[in-house]
Amino acid sequence: MLKSDFVAEISPEQDGKEVTVAGWVHTIRDLGGKKFILLRDRSGLGQIVIDKSNTKAFELSKDLTQESVILVKGIVKADKRAPNGVEIHANELEILSKAKAPLPLDVSGKVNADLDTRLRERLLDLRRLEMEAVIKIQSEAIRAFREYLYSQKFVEIFTPKIIATATEGGAQLFPVIYFGKEAFLAQSPQLYKELLAGTIERVFEVAPAWRAEESDTPYHLSEFLSADIEVAFADYNDIMNIVENTLDFMVNKVRNNCQKELKILNHTLPEIKKPIRRITYSEAIEILQSAGVNIKFGDDIGTPEQRILHQKLNEDLYFIIDWPSTARPFYTRRKSNNPELSESFDLIYRWVEIASGSSRNYKREVLEEELKSRGLNIASFEFFLKWFDYGMPPHAGVGIGVQRLMMLFTGLQNVKEISLFPRDKKRLVP
Amino acid sequence: MLKSDFVAEISPEQDGKEVTVAGWVHTIRDLGGKKFILLRDRSGLGQIVIDKSNTKAFELSKDLTQESVILVKGIVKADKRAPNGVEIHANELEILSKAKAPLPLDVSGKVNADLDTRLRERLLDLRRLEMEAVIKIQSEAIRAFREYLYSQKFVEIFTPKIIATATEGGAQLFPVIYFGKEAFLAQSPQLYKELLAGTIERVFEVAPAWRAEESDTPYHLSEFLSADIEVAFADYNDIMNIVENTLDFMVNKVRNNCQKELKILNHTLPEIKKPIRRITYSEAIEILQSAGVNIKFGDDIGTPEQRILHQKLNEDLYFIIDWPSTARPFYTRRKSNNPELSESFDLIYRWVEIASGSSRNYKREVLEEELKSRGLNIASFEFFLKWFDYGMPPHAGVGIGVQRLMMLFTGLQNVKEISLFPRDKKRLVP
CATH class of the missing domain: 3.30.930.10 (Bira Bifunctional Protein; Domain 2)
Known part of the structure; x- marks a missing residue:
């Protein structure tokens, strides 16, 4: 298996451990020297942090689009402010499948689309x-x-x-x-x-x-x-x-x-x-x-x-x-x-x-x-x-x-x- | 539910208890003063005994054909010679659905029919x-x-x-x-x-x-x-x-x-x-x-x-x-x-x-x-x-x-x- 962990199942007790997660880019926030990616997989959502100091991953992350599929190896860091109380600090980032932008239907927000559109973009x-x-x-x-x-x-x-x-x-x-x-x-x-x-x-x-x-x-x-x-x-x-x-x-x-x-x-x-x-x-x-x-x-x-x-x-x-x-x-x-x-x-x-x-x-x-x-x-x-x-x-x-x-x-x-x-x-x- | 017991699940420990079973007449053996019916339901087979002294049930049982559906109320009797170690001595017999004879396919014995016949009489x-x-x-x-x-x-x-x-x-x-x-x-x-x-x-x-x-x-x-x-x-x-x-x-x-x-x-x-x-x-x-x-x-x-x-x-x-x-x-x-x-x-x-x-x-x-x-x-x-x-x-x-x-x-x-x-x-x- 390409991944060994489900992102929403990682707990603060795993602080300091290395994990390999993969899933879909739910949202991206750019804080200048840091990128916060909310990653989605079958377990739910979890936060990935990519620091500027990690040049290769940071460069790659500039290309990221919502719904792109990525693989991340990183270290778990307990943080009460993060979803599930943990962040994953990325050491390695791989883009497995890059999604076109814009998406025909928003996956991350409240859906405003009518049923016909939703069923077409099912x-x-x-x-x-x-x-x-x-x-x-x-x-x-x-x-x-x-x-x-x-x-x-x-x-x-x-x-x-x-x-x-x-x-x-x-x-x-x-x-x-x-x-x-x-x-x-x-x-x-x-x-x-x-x-x-x-x-x-x-x-x-x-x-x-x-x-x-x-x-x-x-x-x-x-x-x-x-x-x-x-x-x-x-x-x-x-x-x-x-x-x-x-x-x-x-x-x-x-x-x-x-x-x-x-x-x-x-x-x-x-x-x-x-x-x-x-x-x-x-x-x-x-x-x-x-x-x-x-x-x-x-x-x-x-x-x-x-x-x-x-x-x-x-x-x-x-x-x-x-x-x-x-x-x-x-x-x-x-x-x-x-x-x-x-x-x-x-x-x-x-x-x-x-x-x-x-x-x-x-x-x-x-x-x-x-x-x-x-x-x-x-x-x-x-x-x-x-x-x-x-x-x-x-x-x-x-x-x-x-x-x-x-x-x-x-x-x-x-x-x-x-x-x-x-x-x-x-x-x-x- | 018409029945309260599955015939093959009745055990010798129930000796003397009344049970109500129902299912299909698998085979009938006639011993003059007694009829032995092997009854089949989803649990398997079990033996019913109808004694001549039970006039009403005995009369009814004369009409029985294989695969007819019957309901039997009776008393459990432990008997090592019987299948599962028990017989059910019938007090009441009801024929719920009488099967035509002869059957187009034998249900009780080793099947000798070819696959075409079996699938037709499925x-x-x-x-x-x-x-x-x-x-x-x-x-x-x-x-x-x-x-x-x-x-x-x-x-x-x-x-x-x-x-x-x-x-x-x-x-x-x-x-x-x-x-x-x-x-x-x-x-x-x-x-x-x-x-x-x-x-x-x-x-x-x-x-x-x-x-x-x-x-x-x-x-x-x-x-x-x-x-x-x-x-x-x-x-x-x-x-x-x-x-x-x-x-x-x-x-x-x-x-x-x-x-x-x-x-x-x-x-x-x-x-x-x-x-x-x-x-x-x-x-x-x-x-x-x-x-x-x-x-x-x-x-x-x-x-x-x-x-x-x-x-x-x-x-x-x-x-x-x-x-x-x-x-x-x-x-x-x-x-x-x-x-x-x-x-x-x-x-x-x-x-x-x-x-x-x-x-x-x-x-x-x-x-x-x-x-x-x-x-x-x-x-x-x-x-x-x-x-x-x-x-x-x-x-x-x-x-x-x-x-x-x-x-x-x-x-x-x-x-x-x-x-x-x-x-x-x-x-x-x-």
């Missing part, structure tokens, strides 16, 4: 401390998601992403030309995770999924990350419990392990209540009607209505359960005591649906009936239906939109900021 | 104890892959899978119709992981990747899992060290946590030598020439040649390093002391390449030169090249074919067996 945008914090928080949160599920005897699965049949009808699918035949990109691992729950009972997956979203909103991506859970011998109440416990575990892990990143984002993580408040769809409709919204049983509850519910309920996180059966996909199980309603839930964060789950149908004749009533072609689902002849257990599950969930973890307001290289109707590069 | 195939073991070992191995990298300050990234430009030229890409425009499925996260190493230095990803493979071999899939690592301020030797340490960590974790699964597969994990043997490409060519192979500098070393090397070297795992520069992709860095050769490696398991890595070019003019010499269009790589104007550090990385690596972990000989629902030229369902 690599520089991702080098901002705020976005590095988002990347690290996401990594930690997903790590915690998996860790909790491993601890509950879940197994990670990898389902196919090129599929022959639309999961929930043919809308919003991206076609793929597959050896001359038409195929599609999976909208979700739904049917495959159900089948695998019919093998090893408790499965999860975190993987890309695609929807050809025409709408340009802060909550939609064409390519998103889906965190999926499916459990045999479970129903939707069990799944809501698992979601609560998983979220709680994730929040605690991120709170403990990403203190610095949360501070950079100036974000406080919410407490996850156990249980998270659960209201029925019918109750939600009543609340909305009382608030003067023109809505009736059977209508969708979208972001505008969820804004009102958020206000009325005074809850940042809540489940809406027991949705009308006809409003949910064919694999959703109806409530046995009231088949107009289904054993289903959406998890809402403020006014954004971040997860959707249900008990699933596990009897072939019921699945066929539900497909038929939705005008879907039973024959094209035979690859799925077939297995219900050979012992499929009752099962239930949930799909979580990861970038939406990351709004809760980062405080960001737009999933396009959270996706590293977002894809939408107008964005295919970078 | 859900039943995946219920065989051997395939459940494969799924669990893969989950554990990938968990260990990530855990090792987290411990080394790596961050998990999620790169876009729909891309505008071919990574290494246009061959073998699947076209996607993206809002009326042509786009492609990513062959690898190569260029994006390089950019992200230019942000937070140490990144990894485990995600699907696609190649339109025309060839039908035991080592190729159209959709495969790629485990990718990219590190700033590192070269190919650093990456080989990381690969060794990661593999060693994975092997130890799987050995400790999947003893039962390895036994089912009758597979012994290899020891990972540190260092893993490294031979140069030139040495490999010499060995092959001495063995009478008609090969010269610049030729590819494929599976037939690797079979000979495996024999001559007497190594199950070895690196071939320093490949001819022209044989590697444009982003591969040349050796400074011999530009005909590159700072590159392949990791070979027996006679299959399981990983490929290199030091990367990080100077724009070098990248442009390499693109040009390969007849690639510089303009279409501008989304990537642009960032090399703004401070890209020296970096290096590796891509690992997960299903190929799983051959080492499971002893299976064909990646189509390892992929849960493999995709190849003739397979798009199930």
